[in-house]
Amino acid sequence: MLAVRAIIADDHPLFRGALQQAAGSLMPGATVLEAACMADVWALLKQYPGTELVFLDLMMPGTDGFAGLSVLKAEYPDVAVIMISAHEDNLTISRAMALGASAFVPKSAPLGTLSQAIDAVLDGDSWLPDGVELAQGEDTQKLALIARLTPQQLRVLKMIADGLLNKQIAFEMQVQETTVKQHVSAILRKLEVYNRTQAGLLYQSLHQVASSQ
Structure with a gap:
């Protein structure tokens, strides 16, 4: 796997540290940066324009729900986003994917699941947890238009x-x-x-x- 630059964006230091350690082991040679709020994400993306991957917590300060994801994909369309969240319902996952996320990983998922998501995204594919069926209702269709x-x-x-x-x-x-x-x-x-x-x-x-x- 080629060395990549990634940002882990989560406001909980313990989880952020654990995710950084896991991501580092799953992406040998990668530069893994940390952000505790959306303002930190914008600063890092500006400072490191070659960033390829962002692990984004849905409820982190400054994300404003899905608005942070929407703006991130509009401003940096080439940056892949793996959503990380304790919200694991199909509608939440469907909305994130409709707005341009490449993968959605529940915070309760084991390390092997995160590894699968990273491998898929870095190969240019999307990834979802087993058993998830994306909602096809008007809500997600309308959100997809924002992209x-x-x-x-x-x-x-x-x-x-x-x-x-x-x-x-x-x-x-x-x-x-x-x-x-x-x-x-x-x-x-x-x-x-x-x-x-x-x-x-x-x-x-x-x-x-x-x-x-």
Whole structure:
């Protein structure tokens, strides 16, 4: 296996340390970095642009549910993401995969399971735990549309969800209001919705995570 650079993003030091040790043993020669919050992830990705893999805890501070995954894949589409979470229900796993995760590993999984996920992802494949059937409902289909957005469009969508008007968004982004209007039109088209309210509600759904089962 070629040496890779990976980031382990989890806010629990003991789990993060255990995962780093496990990942190091499963990826000989790899550079494994640690992040305790989403801000740390952004800083490391900027500092180490060759990063290939991120182990991302769904409930880590700053992830805002699935929003962190969505932004990460928009900003760094070539970085593979293995979601690590105590939430193991099919809907949560399905939503993560719809938003671009390459694999989903429950925190309760043994080391051998993590090894299978890493091998599959580094080979360019996706990976799921045995017995998981991805949900095909409207919820996951709608979330998958968010993956179509560019980083700028995703930023505009977040501000729409926060209730900002086009003029306010233009000020925040330091662009012309006509540019914002173009972004909004593209967002509505890509998300297959008719108005800003529907688009904002779809973004807000990224924050919803089911209870652990």
